[in-house]
Amino acid sequence: MLGTGLLQGLAVTAKNFVGSFHDPARLVTTEYPEQTTKLPENYRNFPFLVCDAEQDPLGTLRCVACRICETECPPQCIYIVMERDAKGKALKKPKVFDLDISVCMSCQICVEVCPFDAIKMDQHYEIAETGRFRELLLDREALTKSNAYYHRIHPTEAAAVDALLAEQAARQAAAKSAKAAPAAKAPENPPPPPPAA
Amino acid sequence: MSTALLPVAAISGDAIRSGLAPLCAALGPADSTLERFPLLLRDLATGWLPEPWRWIVNSLLAIVVVFVAFALLFALLTLAERKLVARVQNRPGPNRTGIPLTQIRLGGLGQPFADGIKMLTKEDLVPRDADRVLHFLAPVALLAFSILAFAVIPYGRHLVPVELDAAVLYFFAAGAATELAVFMAGWASRNKYSLLAAMRALAQLISYELPLLLSVVPVVLVAGTLSTTGIVERQGAWHFGFLPAWHVFTPWGFAGFLLFFVAALAEANRSPFDLPEAESELIAGHLTEYSGFKYALFFMAEYFGMCALSGMAVTLFLGGWQAPLPFLEFLPSYGWFALKLLALLAGFMWIRATFPRLRIDQLTRLAWKFLVPLALINLGTAAFWSLTAHWTGPLQLLRWAVALTLVIGPFVGLGRRLSAGTAPRTYRYA
Amino acid sequence: MIVAFATIALFTLAAAAVAMTLRNLIHSALLLIGSWLGIAAFYLWAGAEFVAFAQVLIYVGAVSMVVLFAVLLTRHSRADLSVAPDAARRVIPALLAGGAVLGVLFGGVLSTPLRVATPGAPAFGVRELGRLLMGPHAAALLILGALLTVALLGAMVIAAPSRREDGSNSPDPS
Numbered sequence: 121m122l123g124t125g126l127l128q129g130l131a132v133t134a135k136n137f138v139g140s141f142h143d144p145a146r147l148v149t150t151e152y153p154e155q156t157t158k159l160p161e162n163y164r165n166f167p168f169l170v171c172d173a174e175q176d177p178l179g180t181l182r183c184v185a186c187r188i189c190e191t192e193c194p195p196q197c198i199y200i201v202m203e204r205d206a207k208g209k210a211l212k213k214p215k216v217f218d219l220d221i222s223v224c225m226s227c228q229i230c231v232e233v234c235p236f237d238a239i240k241m242d243q244h245y246e247i248a249e250t251g252r253f254r255e256l257l258l259d260r261e262a263l264t265k266s267n268a269y270y271h272r273i274h275p276t277e278a279a280a281v282d283a284l285l286a287e288q289a290a291r292q293a294a295a296k297s298a299k300a301a302p303a304a305k306a307p308e309n310p311p312p313p314p315p316a317a
Numbered sequence: 318m319s320t321a322l323l324p325v326a327a328i329s330g331d332a333i334r335s336g337l338a339p340l341c342a343a344l345g346p347a348d349s350t351l352e353r354f355p356l357l358l359r360d361l362a363t364g365w366l367p368e369p370w371r372w373i374v375n376s377l378l379a380i381v382v383v384f385v386a387f388a389l390l391f392a393l394l395t396l397a398e399r400k401l402v403a404r405v406q407n408r409p410g411p412n413r414t415g416i417p418l419t420q421i422r423l424g425g426l427g428q429p430f431a432d433g434i435k436m437l438t439k440e441d442l443v444p445r446d447a448d449r450v451l452h453f454l455a456p457v458a459l460l461a462f463s464i465l466a467f468a469v470i471p472y473g474r475h476l477v478p479v480e481l482d483a484a485v486l487y488f489f490a491a492g493a494a495t496e497l498a499v500f501m502a503g504w505a506s507r508n509k510y511s512l513l514a515a516m517r518a519l520a521q522l523i524s525y526e527l528p529l530l531l532s533v534v535p536v537v538l539v540a541g542t543l544s545t546t547g548i549v550e551r552q553g554a555w556h557f558g559f560l561p562a563w564h565v566f567t568p569w570g571f572a573g574f575l576l577f578f579v580a581a582l583a584e585a586n587r588s589p590f591d592l593p594e595a596e597s598e599l600i601a602g603h604l605t606e607y608s609g610f611k612y613a614l615f616f617m618a619e620y621f622g623m624c625a626l627s628g629m630a631v632t633l634f635l636g637g638w639q640a641p642l643p644f645l646e647f648l649p650s651y652g653w654f655a656l657k658l659l660a661l662l663a664g665f666m667w668i669r670a671t672f673p674r675l676r677i678d679q680l681t682r683l684a685w686k687f688l689v690p691l692a693l694i695n696l697g698t699a700a701f702w703s704l705t706a707h708w709t710g711p712l713q714l715l716r717w718a719v720a721l722t723l724v725i726g727p728f729v730g731l732g733r734r735l736s737a738g739t740a741p742r743t744y745r746y747a
Numbered sequence: 748m749i750v751a752f753a754t755i756a757l758f759t760l761a762a763a764a765v766a767m768t769l770r771n772l773i774h775s776a777l778l779l780i781g782s783w784l785g786i787a788a789f790y791l792w793a794g795a796e797f798v799a800f801a802q803v804l805i806y807v808g809a810v811s812m813v814v815l816f817a818v819l820l821t822r823h824s825r826a827d828l829s830v831a832p833d834a835a836r837r838v839i840p841a842l843l844a845g846g847a848v849l850g851v852l853f854g855g856v857l858s859t860p861l862r863v864a865t866p867g868a869p870a871f872g873v874r875e876l877g878r879l880l881m882g883p884h885a886a887a888l889l890i891l892g893a894l895l896t897v898a899l900l901g902a903m904v905i906a907a908p909s910r911r912e913d914g915s916n917s918p919d920p921s
Contacts, residue, residue: 122732126672133405133671140404149408451777483873486800493808497780500815504773512819523812543797543873 161274164241166221167230167263174266181264182238184212189230189239197223198230219263221247222256237281243273352649356475379478383467391620392429398666400425405670432613439609444507447606451505456607456614459498463621465491470628471546473638473651484545485537488629489530492584495622496522499593502615503603514602517677518586518593524684525583525590531692532576535569535699536633545629549637558643563636568720569699572728574634576692578664581626583680586619588669592677594619627661628654635661687731698723751792759785772818780811797873 139146150157172180185202203215221244230239242265249255271278350357363374396411403410414431415423443452469484471477481487496519503515540548554562564570583590593602604615631637635657638650648656675683698720705716759782766778783806790799880888 121729122736129671130667133667136407137401137405137667137670140407146407147404147409151409151412448773451774481796483797483800486797486804490800490803490808493804497777497807497811500812501777504819516816516819519812519816523809526808541874 159243159245161276163243164228165226165244166224166242166247166258167219167226167239168242168265169217169260169263170238170240170267170270171264172267174268177264177266178213178260181213182236183214183217184236184238185210185214185217186235188233188235192229192233193224194227194229195223195225197221214260217260217263219258220256221258222252237285240270240274240277240281349649352474354649355473355651376478383472383478384464387464387467387621387624388617390624391617392433394620394624394662395432395616396425396428397663398669399428401663401666402670405667436610436613441609441611442606444606447507448505451501452606453611455498455502455505456611456618458501459495459618460614460621462491462494462498463618463625466622466625467628469545470625470632471549471637472628472654473649476638476651477546480546481544483543485533485543485548485629485633488545488625489526489533492529492622492625493526495618498618499603502607506603506606508606511603511605514593514605518603521583521586521590521593521677521680521684524681525580525688528576528684528688528692529580529584531689531696532573532580533633535573535696536564538696538699539564539569539703545632545637549632549639552636553639555643561636561639561641563634563639565634565636567702568717568724569695569702570634572691572695572698572724574630576688576695577630577634578661579688580684581623581630582665582668583684585623585626585665587623587665589672589675590680592674592680595674623665624658624662627658627665630661631657682735687735690731691727694723694727755785755788755792759789772822773815776811776814776818779814780807783807783811797876 136146141147170182171177172182185200187200187202190196190198190200197220199216199218200214201216203211203213205211226241228241231241247256267278267282270281359375359378363371363378366374400410400412411425411428413422414425414427415421416427417431443449466488468479469477469481469488499518499522500515503511503513503518506512536548537543540551542548542551552561552563556562560566565574582588586593594604595602604612607615631654638654640646640648640650640653701723702716702720705712708716762778762782762785766775766782769775769778783802787799787802787807790796790802
């Protein structure tokens, strides 16, 4: 009969209206900034440097300034200067580690090539600044965040990295003790192979 | 208490020249203080003035109160519409605006005032070659005639601003005169697309005048009077003690109410008949060259038209200020009127949130080929109904059966004939 | 009373006079509509509410649309909208004809003995009007209705697309 379609339409809108008061599926707005959407774990945006202890961030940086990420970065947004002591010997820490996030494209290549798991992907999205050049060039202090933070934002990944590092450390310790013991007993034995990195 | 008030009421409400309708001598709910509260307030304010001045001030007071009330209602309606439509679309609607320059959020209640301030501070552009006088006069004329229509709606038992013998005719005369302003707006813009859109808007308005007026004629026929207060008073009984004698609860009244509602949707340029003012139609139609406050005035006039037509629908079909059940009369008459008015306005918004827009040819076809014949047949049904008012007992059933057939039959038949050849939509996905 | 009458008269006559003299045809039409509103005010002044509202509904609401549509649809360009008297020769006969009509009307008004209305004359309500229309004047009403229907049908026939011999419709060249 004429008009039944109209009434069905009215019923649908009425159901939506009434449902929007009690049914979360019918009011899908998250009122930002009071409420924020929970980001998925694999969301990534811009890198950060991992430090192992929160109390001494710059002292426990995993980065040794090997500059592999600087070389591999496609838009070349990383600038690293190794810290050297008074005699010019390289201390394995970065003196300058600048990352220009107006250039960075979050491709994660720096993370993939880092041999020391020192640089990982962060989850920025509220990064609006008023200047393009100074404010969007993050330096060493701004980039350093703790491993605990890394566990908070990427728990599975951080757990895997921690397990890997622990295994490496255990193997190195075992190799060191294996090297020390036969070195005391039989110096003519061939030295053990270097530990796998 | 009530007898002490009667002498005061006799002086202030006496004779033809009072600003509000003369008090009827009816007792009962008419006497409760809550019911007479507006009159008491008014007498408190102006009771001390000498006679000709008191009439003038009373009239001015009535005008100001009606205008302010409907202007506030307009502001709240824009917000309510946005929130209602938003909730239907699964989002909250404006809920941030509150008091400016502070962090106080009133859940969106400041939105209409924010919009008003925005409209006021916009630059008022008039095209160089436009007809400045007409361009200025068009919103003024539209608003003037829309406000005139509020004068004859009975808002409560003693609350009709002007008591006229031919009130219904006055209302539709004021409404018809608003069409002129639409033409003036389109013409004065010196924009051939505006003119074209104004012509289309005019065609829509004229086409729907006819069902609007024809659906009101049965009410006048059965009520026997053109006066709005008379029509409301004739709907004051209760059948079997609980069924109100409103016109909408009769077959011809129900059909008439639906016809009036659809025609009112079109007369007020509301969705789904909002072709004249849709954004995808020739920009803003006849309002293209209007900005700032004049645009706001056009919208105000549209909302006033909507409120006035809803008020008239409540008066003619839904029993005006009558309460639906006898024991519910503790709520004063203006409260019931307000509730019914808000229900109708919510219905307008519900329909806007649901239906897509009609094209101009679908619009005019609906008016001339569907609504006008139905309205004419409804007139016949109402005539039959009023002629058989004296039938009782089993003949009542016959009366209802015949009336229902006369209402439903043509509806179904015309509907079938007009939608013949259009099959239900099938969707083929490539 | 007389002040109100004079004001309404002045407004109506002024609107009509300016409507005659203006160049812009749309402005003239709108001023003519203003003079119709003045006539509605006259009816209200005389106490004939029903006729006043009917005047507004029909003239300002409908006839004005007819006039405006007719003006707009028969002008080929906006320049056509300015009108001016063709020549001085045509003004003189026009004034003479107008003056003759005015003289006849004045003579008729002045020579009729008008009864002075008693103060507090009973308002002629809508109900009495209806009874008169449906009673003694029913024949006139029905004849007028038939006349209007015929006029409407005639207009539709004139405006309808003419059917050519090969059966295709063509809109009337206008």
